[in-house]
Amino acid sequence: MKICVVGGGLSGLVSALELAGxxxxxxxxxxxxxxxxxxxxxxxxxxxxxxxxxxxxxxxxLLDLFDALQVADRLVWLRGSTGYYVDGTIHPLTTPTEILRYPHLTLMEKARLGLLTLRSRRFDVQALDGITAKDFILDNLGSGVYSSFFEPLLKSKFGDRAGEVSAAWLISRIAIRSDRGAGGERLGYLKGGFRHFVARLEEEATRRGASIVPDTPVEEIRREGDGWVVDGKSYDAVVSTLPPQVTADLAGLDIARIPYQAPPA
Ligand SMILES: Cc1cc2nc3c(=O)[nH]c(=O)nc-3n(C[C@H](O)[C@H](O)[C@H](O)COP(=O)(O)OP(=O)(O)OC[C@H]3O[C@@H](n4cnc5c(N)ncnc54)[C@H](O)[C@@H]3O)c2cc1C
Incomplete structure (x- = not known):
């Protein structure tokens, strides 16, 4: 098949890599x-x-892909450190012991928070999709944990849309970030930056036959017969990695408009 991939972020590059060949x-x-x-x-x-x-x-x-693209030797694991700034004081919150010492939650609230963290991997996250993180935390952990712990985090990540974020996202996030030992969380970085990984993705997709064309914004996607036409070129299929509403506008499709936050273009 002749396939057009729209967008050269991680999703687009990995799609091109998988489909090329x-x-x-x-x-x-x-x-x-x-x-x-x-x-x-x-x-x-x-x-x-x-x-x-x-x-x-x-x-x-991702780690398998680092191996396959021979960038795994650049991977270094560093301890992340986190702190909460409350009323002029920074409270370190990196290790379980530091979380236990945090003075702005009661012992009971910390116990509930710890229990939720332990259970986070066992939740059916799909069932939580229709519930907001705010309601979930208020119902399960109480208003103190929400206002002293989760609300500032949600606000700093999602701004004025913090109250709309799904509990499915929050629980998945807790599950992935709760994998910390007594020393705190380990975070993986690539020596020299992720540019090396992106460059290897480009290189390998190109070696397998994909054509990666930068500096080329797609302006129109339209249906023609059984296939698609992208800016005048015919394809059997299109993989769009753009936000759904951008894809909908480019292709004249009726796709549900999902609220979307993006970094500046
Ligand atoms: C501040 C920030 C920090 C993050 N930190 C982490 C982290 O530490 N760890 C982690 O795992 N994830 C992190 N993420 C998330 C991760 O970066 C994204 O999930 C991932 O890079 C998204 O890739 P994507 O290809 O789906 O989308 P994008 O990266 O958005 O790619 C879309 C591409 O499409 C291109 N494009 C747009 N319009 C057109 C058009 N009309 N024609 C052609 N091309 C077009 C864009 O230029 C872009 O290159 C972070 C994200 C942000 C914003």
């Missing part, structure tokens, strides 16, 4: 350098990530 693949990326949210900019000899980036010990698919 068995299909004829063109990938179009709007920016001069692929990477998307995982992109980097250059200063002298260095590539600097545009946003903070690390991986977790439980990111099995």
């Amino acid at each position: 068995t299909h004829q693949v063109d990938l179009f990326e709007r920016k001069p350098v692929p990477g998307g949210c995982l992109g980097s900019y250059r200063i002298g000899d260095y590539w600097i990530e545009e946003y903070y980036h690390h991986c977790f010990a439980g990111d099995a698919a």
Whole structure:
């Protein structure tokens, strides 16, 4: 099949890598350098990530890809450190002991929080999709845990949409980030930055036959017969990695408009 991949972020590059070899693949990326949210900019000899980036010990698919693309030797595991700034004091919250010492939760609230963390991997997260994280925490852990612990975190990540975030996201996040021993959480970084990983994805997808075309924003996707036309070129299938509403607008499709927060273009 002739397949067009729209967007050269991680999803687009991995799609191109998986499809190339068995299909004829063109990938179009709007920016001069692929990477998307995982992109980097250059200063002298260095590539600097545009946003903070690390991986977790439980990111099995990503770690397999690091091995397959021979970037695993760049992986270093560092201890992350977290603190809460309350009324002029920074309270370290990296290790379980520090969490136990945190003065803005009662012992009972800490016990409930600990229990939820332990149970987080066993939840049916799909069943939580229709419940907000706020309601879930208020119902299960009480208002103190919400206002002193989760609300500031949700607000700093999601701004004025913090109250709309799903409990499915929060519980999945707790499950992935609760994998910490007595010393705290281990976070994986690539020496020299994630640019090396993005470059290896590009290189390997290209070696398998994909054509990766930067600096080329897709402007129109339209149905024609059994196939699709992307900016005048015919394809059997299109993989769009853009937000659903952007894809809907480009392709004139009726796709549910999912609320979406994105970094500045
Ligand atoms: C601040 C921040 C920190 C993060 N930290 C982490 C972290 O530490 N660990 C982690 O695992 N994840 C992290 N993430 C999440 C991770 O970066 C994203 O989940 C992932 O990079 C998304 O990849 P994507 O390909 O789905 O989307 P995107 O990266 O958004 O890729 C979409 C691509 O499409 C391109 N595009 C847009 N419009 C067009 C068009 N019309 N035509 C052609 N191309 C177009 C864009 O330029 C972009 O390259 C972070 C995200 C952010 C924003």
